[in-house]
Amino acid sequence: MATDDLIHLARTHLASARNVTILTGAGISADSGVPTFRGVDGLWRNFRAEDLATPEAFERDPRLVWEWYNWRRELIATKQPNPAHIALVELERRAHDTFWLITQNVDGLHRTAGSQRLSEIHGNIWKVRCTGCGVITENREIPLPVLPTCRLCQALLRPYIVWFGESLREEDLRRCDQALQGCDLFLVIGTSGVVYPAAGFASVAKDVGALVIEINLESTPQSDLVDLSLQGRAKDLVPLLL
Numbered sequence: 001m002a003t004d005d006l007i008h009l010a011r012t013h014l015a016s017a018r019n020v021t022i023l024t025g026a027g028i029s030a031d032s033g034v035p036t037f038r039g040v041d042g043l044w045r046n047f048r049a050e051d052l053a054t055p056e057a058f059e060r061d062p063r064l065v066w067e068w069y070n071w072r073r074e075l076i077a078t079k080q081p082n083p084a085h086i087a088l089v090e091l092e093r094r095a096h097d098t099f100w101l102i103t104q105n106v107d108g109l110h111r112t113a114g115s116q117r118l119s120e121i122h123g124n125i126w127k128v129r130c131t132g133c134g135v136i137t138e139n140r141e142i143p144l145p146v147l148p149t150c151r152l153c154q155a156l157l158r159p160y161i162v163w164f165g166e167s168l169r170e171e172d173l174r175r176c177d178q179a180l181q182g183c184d185l186f187l188v189i190g191t192s193g194v195v196y197p198a199a200g201f202a203s204v205a206k207d208v209g210a211l212v213i214e215i216n217l218e219s220t221p222q223s224d225l226v227d228l229s230l231q232g233r234a235k236d237l238v239p240l241l242l
């Protein structure tokens, strides 16, 4: 089917869907200039996740981990939501019975754009969690001290990120499950579909009978499973679905 026909079909399905759930990944923020993880210039092509994004790495060398997150905070601070983020805010505003946006992105751009019914399942780079008292706070300081500490108990702060080897928060898992079980349309945007549990969400949505649409620059492990696969940039395609 020609791309225009696919877009038209996707728009028609979205307009009639009552319960819409969306999953986004790094590809939606790539159009804002935030690096992805596994693309040609992806972060995991140049850095080792096991040195920077695991609890063991933080225990071994918190300074190195904070240096990396500080660098990413500086970079992300210069970026703005793009037309794809903004189109999802508009989609949320339209009268669906239920709407839920699940993002794996930690850059906070969905919230900056105005999305509210949102789970940031991998955390948020603008929040920190105390390794001592556990308190979570928003923190937009740039740069942070080399080893930032908690104002309340002086223990070391860590990025509020779900690292490899860690589980998603119970509340997020519950939310996602609810949003997936109840959806009749599931839209997946800009994720390579290799990191679980998010990588399994399209198949859960299929099992409950939802129509699944994917938007990505290229095909993914989920492309064979989805009902409609639209190839192109998120910033160009997502606004066309409204």
Ligand code: OAD
Residues within 6 Å of the ligand: 024, 025, 026, 027, 028, 030, 031, 036, 037, 038, 039, 042, 104, 105, 106, 122, 161, 162, 163, 164, 189, 190, 191, 192, 193, 194, 195, 215, 216, 217, 218, 220, 232, 233, 234, 235
């Ligand atoms: P990846 O970097 O693995 O995948 C990005 C996807 O976006 C790829 O499939 C690209 O083809 C696609 N893409 C790139 N540019 C695009 C564009 N302009 N429009 C549409 N699609 C585009 O990122 P994620 O799938 O999000 O975890 O990675 C999942 C998790 O792995 C991340 O949340 C991160 C990482 O380790 C944490 O930070 C905890």
